Amino acid sequence: MDASRSKKQLERRVTANYAAERRYFGGGSGVDTVEVTGCSSTWGLAEVTASGAIVSAGAGTAHAICAQGSSHPTQPSNAMATGPSRSQTATSTSPRTAPCRRLRSILGRFLDAPETNVAIFAFLLNLPWELAQVPLFAGMPSAEHWQAILVCGRATLGDAVIALVGFWAVAGSAHTRSWMLRPTAGQLTGFVAVGVLITILMEWLATQVLHRWTYAEAMPVIPLLGVGLSPLLQWVVLPPIVVWFVRRQLT
Secondary structure (H helix, E strand, O other): OHHHHHHHHHHHHHHHHHHHHHHHHOOOOOEEEEEEOOOOOOOEEEEEEOOOOEEEEOOOOOOOOOOOOOOOOOOOOHHHOOOOOHHHHHHHHHHHHHHHHHHHHHHHHHHHOHHHHHHHHHHHHHHHHHHHOHHHEOOOOOOOHHHHHHHHHHHHHHHHHHHHHHHHHHHHHHOOOOHHHOOOHHHHHHHHHHHHHHHHHHHHHHHHHOOOOOEOOOOOEEOOOOEEHHHHHHHHHHHHHHHHHHHHHHO
């Protein structure tokens, strides 16, 4: 009588524990064989269906078996080697991956913004130009290497700002920030014109009023304006290339 009661208790415990394991770790249907272990002894092997119903239990000599301390075992048995289901994996990892997804979303929107692409391509295209026209400015060829690099870097950052001002000026008149995706001749002309006008003003102030820099003898100077030809050509040649790269990047 005691043996029959112990066996029924064992079957109930195996059924409950196995059902909990299947829910926790996932797995297919059908009949599996699991090893039933206890605190003091072992009944043997029990065949259990996916729903937790015991098909048969092997004979054993122990009187009873102790239930596991937790409904979820610390290590799965061989029958549970299939691993967690997709929904359970998503549920368990979503709290950790949510900040990463938000960060990727913010970074993606930042990189897809037309202003970001304008600034990046304007910087990359203007830097070689600034370095190439170093001999056209007095004192630059004889300056220390890193000092010249620093001056050209600051000038290139200023070029990127000018490009952004030109972009926003055209975007304001066109009532869209996506105008570079399908630029018209008028919009492209306006983008170039803003850069040329700002350059003329800055070069005139820097050379004629503030005396921030002076041109070398090799610099061609435009009569009446007193502005170097190289900075003006820079804003005639490069802005259309910037528009081409931005359009190619965003489409």
